[in-house]
Amino acid sequence: MGKVCPWWIGYFLLSPIRKLRQNPDKILSPYIEKGMKILDIGSGMGYFSLPMACMVGDKGKVICIDLQEKMLNKLKRRADKAGLNKTIETRLCPSESLGIEDLKDEIDFVLLFALVHEVPDIKILFTEVFETLKSRGKVLVSEPKGHVTDKELAETAAIAEEVGFEVIGQPNIKQSRSVLLQKK
Numbered sequence: 001m002g003k004v005c006p007w008w009i010g011y012f013l014l015s016p017i018r019k020l021r022q023n024p025d026k027i028l029s030p031y032i033e034k035g036m037k038i039l040d041i042g043s044g045m046g047y048f049s050l051p052m053a054c055m056v057g058d059k060g061k062v063i064c065i066d067l068q069e070k071m072l073n074k075l076k077r078r079a080d081k082a083g084l085n086k087t088i089e090t091r092l093c094p095s096e097s098l099g100i101e102d103l104k105d106e107i108d109f110v111l112l113f114a115l116v117h118e119v120p121d122i123k124i125l126f127t128e129v130f131e132t133l134k135s136r137g138k139v140l141v142s143e144p145k146g147h148v149t150d151k152e153l154a155e156t157a158a159i160a161e162e163v164g165f166e167v168i169g170q171p172n173i174k175q176s177r178s179v180l181l182q183k184k
């Protein structure tokens with residue numbers, strides 16, 4: 001497990017320059033449809049959460065989970081300003097559990113972007129995520145190239161497979177190593 005990203009890095013992750021390499025619409029539009037219920041785990045200040053809220057529309061939901069209150073407070077202010085506060089819900093969690101037992105079989109898509117290498121127990125993370133997903137629900141795992149090697153990503157994917165996921169793709173996302181998982 002790596003160190004948790006300090007809260008002030010959250011501001012850098014919102015930089016408009018990031019969009020040139022990691023455009024949320026391009027990365028996520030293949031997986032998201034109107035009305036979907038989505039989890040953004042390790043959402044930070046919501047670089048991906050706000051665009052996902054636009055994609056799911058008024059009838060959809062984006063539940064953003066993070067263990068740092070400062071990240072979620074900034075995310076909430078951004079959602080208010082963008083008129084997306086009805087679509088975006090925030091949840092503060094402890095590091096050892098996500099507190100999402102109430103979402104069993106409800107979720108269509110889960111985003112784990114630059115998160116997994118910071119989590120203390122990856123198996124618990126994937127088990128909790130698995131329980132929330134509908135059958136055939138998908139998870140996009142994307143890890144920063146500077147922090148995570150191909151071998152480490154393969155180990156992460158192997159843990160996901162043990163839990164019951166199938167690897168169905170390896171999306172090409174700049175500066176990242178990524179796998180797409182599906183609940184079998």
Ligand SMILES: C[S@@+](CC[C@H](N)C(=O)[O-])C[C@H]1O[C@@H](n2cnc3c(N)ncnc32)[C@H](O)[C@@H]1O
Pocket residue numbers: 004005013041042043044045046047048065066067068071093094095096112113114115118119120
């Ligand atoms: C590198 S940031 C990525 C933020 C966002 N996904 C993005 O790509 O802009 C990682 C985020 O995951 C959160 N995080 C780390 N460990 C976590 C855990 N066990 N549960 C929930 N969130 C966690 C951190 O607080 C931080 O906001």
